[in-house]
Amino acid sequence: MRHALILLLLASPATAQTVPQFVEETAPSALTHSFAGEWEFMVGGGVATFDCSGDGKPEVLMSGGINPAALFVNESSATALSFRRVESGLELDMVSGTYAMDIDADGITDVVLLRVGEDTVMRGLGDCRFERANEAWAFEGGDAWSTAFAATWEKGADWPTLAIGTYIDRAEEAFPWGNCTDNQLYRGTNGRFAAPLPLTPSFCALSMLFTDWNRSGQPSLRVSNDREYYKGGQEQLWHMAPNEAPRLFTPEEGWARLRIWGMGIASNDLNGDGFPEYFLTSMADNKLQTLADPKPGAVPKYADVAYAKGVTAHRPYMGDQTKPSTAWHAQFDDVNNDGLADLFVAKGNVWEMPDFAAEDPNNLLLQKEDGTFKEAGDTAGVASTLQGRGGALADLNADGLLDLLVVNRNGPAQVWRNTGPAGNWIAVNPQQPGPNRNAINGWVEVRVADRVQRHEVTIGGGHAGGVFGPQHFGLADAESADVRVIWPDGTEGAWQTLPAGQVHTVAR
Numbered sequence: 001m002r003h004a005l006i007l008l009l010l011a012s013p014a015t016a017q018t019v020p021q022f023v024e025e026t027a028p029s030a031l032t033h034s035f036a037g038e039w040e041f042m043v044g045g046g047v048a049t050f051d052c053s054g055d056g057k058p059e060v061l062m063s064g065g066i067n068p069a070a071l072f073v074n075e076s077s078a079t080a081l082s083f084r085r086v087e088s089g090l091e092l093d094m095v096s097g098t099y100a101m102d103i104d105a106d107g108i109t110d111v112v113l114l115r116v117g118e119d120t121v122m123r124g125l126g127d128c129r130f131e132r133a134n135e136a137w138a139f140e141g142g143d144a145w146s147t148a149f150a151a152t153w154e155k156g157a158d159w160p161t162l163a164i165g166t167y168i169d170r171a172e173e174a175f176p177w178g179n180c181t182d183n184q185l186y187r188g189t190n191g192r193f194a195a196p197l198p199l200t201p202s203f204c205a206l207s208m209l210f211t212d213w214n215r216s217g218q219p220s221l222r223v224s225n226d227r228e229y230y231k232g233g234q235e236q237l238w239h240m241a242p243n244e245a246p247r248l249f250t251p252e253e254g255w256a257r258l259r260i261w262g263m264g265i266a267s268n269d270l271n272g273d274g275f276p277e278y279f280l281t282s283m284a285d286n287k288l289q290t291l292a293d294p295k296p297g298a299v300p301k302y303a304d305v306a307y308a309k310g311v312t313a314h315r316p317y318m319g320d321q322t323k324p325s326t327a328w329h330a331q332f333d334d335v336n337n338d339g340l341a342d343l344f345v346a347k348g349n350v351w352e353m354p355d356f357a358a359e360d361p362n363n364l365l366l367q368k369e370d371g372t373f374k375e376a377g378d379t380a381g382v383a384s385t386l387q388g389r390g391g392a393l394a395d396l397n398a399d400g401l402l403d404l405l406v407v408n409r410n411g412p413a414q415v416w417r418n419t420g421p422a423g424n425w426i427a428v429n430p431q432q433p434g435p436n437r438n439a440i441n442g443w444v445e446v447r448v449a450d451r452v453q454r455h456e457v458t459i460g461g462g463h464a465g466g467v468f469g470p471q472h473f474g475l476a477d478a479e480s481a482d483v484r485v486i487w488p489d490g491t492e493g494a495w496q497t498l499p500a501g502q503v504h505t506v507a508r
Contacts, residue, residue: 022416037065044096045389046465076397097464150460152210159188165205203233224262254299268332284324329463337474348387432508
């Protein structure tokens with residue numbers, strides 16, 4: 001923490017136009033890994049970050065495809081990223097996605113591995129060791145091509161609800177169109193999952209997210225689907241009510257049909273109205289959706305503001321390529337700590353698709369004071385043109401600056417260290433007793449003067465992986481902030497003033 005505070009004192013406060021500099025440290029960090037494979041691994045390639053060593057720095061778990069998944073223990077310092085690959089029990093092959101969560105509420109992180117084949121839940125044993133728990137927790141992992149994941153705790157539940165999205169029927173390689181397999185919902189109680197409930201119709205999901213989109217207190221399940229392979233499908237929003245079968249929102253309820261090559265979901269309250277916006281990645285046609293009538297209990301009618309906000313990101317911004325881009329993992333987070341959420345998007349051609357850009361650099365879109373975004377991938381140093389898939393913005397060396405990881409298909413994974421300049425920051429780790437220890441689908445609010453930033457605490461979204469850990473907020477030049485947690489049951493915690501430059505655990 002001393003190193004972090006020294007760095008912050010030396011750095012100049014960030015403004016909305018500050019472009020942080022990222023230094024690639026893939027080789028010296030020893031983060032050597034590759035997500036490899038052909039048809040069954042043209043999608044997937046997620047990365048999960050979570051602290052299983054207890055030192056406050058997140059470890060890195062990468063999908064491998066035909067290679068074994070790999071866990072890297074974080075040994076980074078304030079001035080250099082460093083990792084050590086360890087044998088953890090997670091070295092399964094055919095892994096397409098990785099998500100971390102505390103399933104059994106024992107305070108030790110568990111892992112869900114999405115696979116081409118049997119999905120596997122791995123119980124954390126401590127000290128970055130894991131064991132298979134499918135049988136102990138009655139989890140039926142199936143034998144599908146799994147590509148999406150989300151988790152929540154439904155009201156009154158003592159065990160989580162998991163949603164797993166699947167892709168194409170692998171037996172239909174010669175003619176995959178229209179052959180999407182069923183997504184599955186796993187509800188449980190008393191330490192065991194019930195038999196999975198098919199979420200039909202299913203349209204080749206590549207991202208899922210439980211989210212309280214209208215602040216009703218009842219999260220819904222949002223699903224983003226790949227129109228390349230479904231017939232007659234669309235994006236989906238499912239009603240989720242305890243002890244009831246999920247059902248789709250309908251046009252009569254305000255849900256408008258949207259058909260994209262849906263690959264990833266990122267959410268953030270960008271305009272400060274208390275309701276999340278959703279960035280949906282696709283091939284060329286990325287969307288940024290905002291509620292048309294934002295109020296508690298609103299209907300799911302959305303306006304697309306991607307063009308107005310400058311985040312269409314529909315073609316490469318470098319070189320002379322004019323063909324459209326292909327976007328995968330997306331994440332909102334504040335990379336220059338100016339108090340405005342920025343947007344990272346991993347890019348990469350699916351598989352030598354000639355109608356789409358072959359040299360397709362990642363996006364780093366910095367939010368400006370007026371709410372629009374400016375491309376900075378090239379000037380920040382993260383404009384790789386490898387075939388990006390999964391990714392993560394995470395503070396890897398605990399200096400208060402968000403670093404960047406990207407998993408590339410059939411190429412080396414990459415890691416960049418954020419060297420600033422940047423403003424002050426604060427991170428909040430909500431914890432409560434009971435089964436949902438990490439307050440999933442609660443909200444963390446951070447207030448400086450009359451400006452409030454809000455994060456919904458979620459597990460899911462992105463593309464095949466995500467960050468599990470404290471919620472990071474930039475504070476610009478503020479030396480403290482008012483913080484509160486709105487717990488998953490709607491109870492509002494008290495505002496408390498906390499100093500900048502630290503990770504704070506806020507207990508219920």
